[in-house]
Amino acid sequence: MSLVANARAMGRTFGSMAFGLGAALALTGALVAAPQVLAQAAPAAAAPVAPVAVTEPAATKATSPAANDNSAAGADVYVPAKPVAGVGMPTARAYGFQTQFSPVGHEALAMHNAILMPIIVAITLFVLGLMLYVMVRFRRARNPVASKNAHNTVIEVVWTLLPVLILVFVAVPSIRLLAAQYKAPPKNALTVKATGYQWYWGYTYSDNGGFEVISNMLTPEEALKRGEPQQLGADKRMVVPYGEPIRLQTTGSDVIHSFAMPSLWFKLDAVPGKINERLLFIEKPGVYYGQCSELCGARHAFMPIVIEAVSRPVFNAWLKANGGTVASSKDAKPGTVTAVASPAAAPAVAAKPSA
Numbered sequence: 001m002s003l004v005a006n007a008r009a010m011g012r013t014f015g016s017m018a019f020g021l022g023a024a025l026a027l028t029g030a031l032v033a034a035p036q037v038l039a040q041a042a043p044a045a046a047a048p049v050a051p052v053a054v055t056e057p058a059a060t061k062a063t064s065p066a067a068n069d070n071s072a073a074g075a076d077v078y079v080p081a082k083p084v085a086g087v088g089m090p091t092a093r094a095y096g097f098q099t100q101f102s103p104v105g106h107e108a109l110a111m112h113n114a115i116l117m118p119i120i121v122a123i124t125l126f127v128l129g130l131m132l133y134v135m136v137r138f139r140r141a142r143n144p145v146a147s148k149n150a151h152n153t154v155i156e157v158v159w160t161l162l163p164v165l166i167l168v169f170v171a172v173p174s175i176r177l178l179a180a181q182y183k184a185p186p187k188n189a190l191t192v193k194a195t196g197y198q199w200y201w202g203y204t205y206s207d208n209g210g211f212e213v214i215s216n217m218l219t220p221e222e223a224l225k226r227g228e229p230q231q232l233g234a235d236k237r238m239v240v241p242y243g244e245p246i247r248l249q250t251t252g253s254d255v256i257h258s259f260a261m262p263s264l265w266f267k268l269d270a271v272p273g274k275i276n277e278r279l280l281f282i283e284k285p286g287v288y289y290g291q292c293s294e295l296c297g298a299r300h301a302f303m304p305i306v307i308e309a310v311s312r313p314v315f316n317a318w319l320k321a322n323g324g325t326v327a328s329s330k331d332a333k334p335g336t337v338t339a340v341a342s343p344a345a346a347p348a349v350a351a352k353p354s355a
């Protein structure tokens with residue numbers, strides 16, 4: 001076979017490869033260009049086990065997370081709420097982020113969906129388009145004599161300045177988000193300390209008598225019985241009020257753990273001999289699931305975190321039921337979120353007490 005024929009055959013091969021790449025890219029682009037798909041989905045990595053569907057009547061499934069508001073049941077009594085499938089927990093076969101329930105979570109998700117993803121997709125498509133063009137237009141068969149150009153001042157200025165401008169454009173909202181994530185909690189915030197143990201969590205209510213709630217993962221059978229997602233359900237929950245600032249502190253008792261709640265945009269290492277703290281603000285009542293996110297030993301994968309956000313009166317009742325005290329300065333502080341479910345939507349009697 002002559003050299004020319006060889007080059008032609010190679011050109012054809014490259015041509016079909018380019019077509020295949022283009023088709024694959026078009027598909028990827030279509031997928032990526034749908035930010036709402038991303039916004040609804042949960043990270044696949046955070047879903048080691050498909051969550052068990054809640055085996056409740058349609059009333060529980062169909063209602064919004066606000067349906068978990070116990071205060072709607074009338075009396076200020078804490079009854080563990082049933083989780084709502086797909087809310088505050090990972091979803092099977094999903095990708096992207098979980099739906100957010102905190103102000104900083106909304107900001108971060110918007111940063112990802114409206115700024116980072118479009119820029120990344122545009123740059124990727126642009127570079128791939130350039131590569132395909134060069135591969136086809138300047139292949140040896142079509143362009144046997146290569147150009148000897150070594151400099152082009154205009155292009156060099158453009159490809160230096162453009163990336164700088166893009167980075168500056170991304171840096172402004174990025175730094176603002178970083179600052180928002182580490183904003184100090186206000187002085188009157190409720191303090192809760194999460195301690196990581198090998199391999200379970202303890203929640204200490206420092207402002208309310210200093211009692212500690214020890215939380216262990218449910219066995220698969222028990223989780224199924226209670227309608228809890230497997231490997232995410234725990235026997236005791238960290239109960240906190242919604243609609244008010246919480247100073248969530250983390251520490252480790254033995255090794256480094258990490259307190260991570262994907263749907264609340266909260267992740268903070270729990271380090272022995274040290275207290276980290278961050279502001280946690282939960283907008284809606286509901287049950288939210290997370291996991292230890294720092295490899296901490298043999299049972300690292302089996303120390304889930306369950307936060308239940310309830311109204312302030314129900315939280316106070318829960319404190320008293322657990323032998324805690326109710327601080328007067330923080331008593332009956334009105335929540336800034338006023339969403340309350342209709343009484344019929346709260347399945348108070350259906351919930352199985354775990355406290």
Ligand SMILES: [Cu+2]
Nearest residue numbers: 257292296300
């Ligand atoms: Cu851990």
